[in-house]
Amino acid sequence: MYHFYSQTQRGSKSSKNDDCFLINNYIAQNGSYKAQSKKNSFIIGVADGLGSAPKGSFAANYLLEQISQHKNQLTHALILNIINNVHAYLGKEFFCKASTVFTIVYSSNELITVYHLGDTRAYKLTKRNLIQLTNDxxxxxxLIDAGVIGDGMRYNHPYKNVVKQSLGGKNGIHIDVYNNVFEPDERLLLTSDGIHDYLKKEEIEGILRKSTNIQENVINLINKSLEKGSSDDLTALVVKYM
Known part of the structure; x- marks a missing residue:
């Protein structure tokens, strides 16, 4: 049995929420959603429209809509095709004014494939540790990968919000694809930068381990991020496999 819970809310500095989440065929840019499923497959995602793009919120929602419309026919090739087609469409129709970053996870028979572009993230909580599945x-x-700065400097760096790849942007894209397993008693977490730009990995893990209730996980992640000064849009999505 898979249990899902997600919540998204507009940041205090935002006029609208550019974040969006997907749980199977449900998409939202406001509020929360709770579900469960006995099926052996699911599709989830978090997209964050770029604030510098006037149509960023449209881009985030449009991508997840296209994925959701094919929920019952999804394959690896189809997901990649949808993502690339959305990139081409947004660039052609909106001239780089509709851009988004995203992390999408497709699961089938305990095997997960993560599709990632930008600075949203996917994590997996196991019995032993919290694993970050994506790379920003x-x-x-x-700078961190090149050894120029340490990882701890990311939270206060003046250019921490500079994204190098986005869907619908002017440049070509390289979609990161990660394969992993998702086993009973594990949890998946997807976040937008309004969460993980303000909470260190050990803080996120501490919140997840404090409760097995995924609704509490999400609410506590959002509240702690706000407490730490987050003014960006905030989205967290947790899946528990029982």
């Missing part, structure tokens, strides 16, 4: 496509992450 940001200027600061490039």
């Amino acid at each position: 496509h940001t200027y600061v992450q490039e």
Whole structure:
């Protein structure tokens, strides 16, 4: 049995919520959603429209709508095709004014495939540790990977919000694809940067381990991020496999 819970809300500095989440065929850019399923497959996602793009919220919602419309026919090739087609459409129709980053997870028979572009994230909580499944496509992450700065400097770096890849942007894209397993008693977490730009990995893990209730997990992640000063849009999505 899979249990799902997600919540998204507009940041205090935002005029609208550019975040969006997907749980199977349900998409939202406001509020929360709770569900469960006995099926052996699911599709989830978090997309964050770029604030610098006037149509960022449209781009985030449009991508997840296209994925959801094919929920019952999804394959690896189809998901990649949808993502690339959305990139081409947004670029052609909106001239880089509709861009989004995203993390999408497709699960089938305990095997998960993560599709990622930008600075949203996917984590997996196991009995032993919290594993970050994605790598940010940001200027600061490039500095960290090159050894120019330490990981702890990411939270206060003046250019921490500079994203190097986005869907619908002017440049070509390289979609990161990660394969993993999702086993009983594990949890998946998807977040937008309004969460993980303000909470360190150990803080996120501590919140998840404090309760097995995924609704409490999400609410506590959002509240702690606000407490730490987050003014960005905030989205967290948790899946528990029992």
